[in-house]
Amino acid sequence: MAVGRDYMLKKPSGTSSPKLFLDTQVVPLAANIAGSLEVALDRVAARTGVRPALILAGATGLIGLGLIRLFTHRSAANDRFDRF
Numbered sequence: 001m002a003v004g005r006d007y008m009l010k011k012p013s014g015t016s017s018p019k020l021f022l023d024t025q026v027v028p029l030a031a032n033i034a035g036s037l038e039v040a041l042d043r044v045a046a047r048t049g050v051r052p053a054l055i056l057a058g059a060t061g062l063i064g065l066g067l068i069r070l071f072t073h074r075s076a077a078n079d080r081f082d083r084f
Helices: 005-009 017-048 052-082
Strands: none
Touching: 017 052
């Protein structure tokens, strides 16, 4: 299949607005946040002498525990008020 003259003269439409927003705003922001968290984790590990994997696991566990407590506390509070 040969490329015709009409195809060569057409201007491509370019990327869509959502794709452009994702590529120029969301992805760089996510990369900057991930990089800053990595630097903070390295600094905490250097100061405390604890391996970064243990710090990350502990922080993840605490966040998970907090979310579980938040959602179970809310459901228990709602049950208490539904009785009356």
